[in-house]
Amino acid sequence: xxxxxxxxxxxxxxxxxxxxxxxxxxxxxxxxxxxxxxxxxxxxxxxxxxxxxxxxxxxxxxxx
Numbered sequence: 001x002x003x004x005x006x007x008x009x010x011x012x013x014x015x016x017x018x019x020x021x022x023x024x025x026x027x028x029x030x031x032x033x034x035x036x037x038x039x040x041x042x043x044x045x046x047x048x049x050x051x052x053x054x055x056x057x058x059x060x061x062x063x064x
Contacts, residue, residue: 001037010031020053024049
């Protein structure tokens with residue numbers, strides 16, 4: 001399942017995949033795979049992404 005909430009939050013802050021990847025210590029390809037739904041990130045990575053984007057886990061990763 002695509003993570004459109006992550007992509008939207010990132011775009012809303014005008015942060016590229018490469019910049020977000022740099023902020024959280026992963027490759028741009030990892031961020032791309034998470035957004036496409038091809039990779040299930042660890043909770044540690046989810047938390048780092050949330051901090052970088054000033055969002056909660058629920059806002060970015062909770063499926064409704």
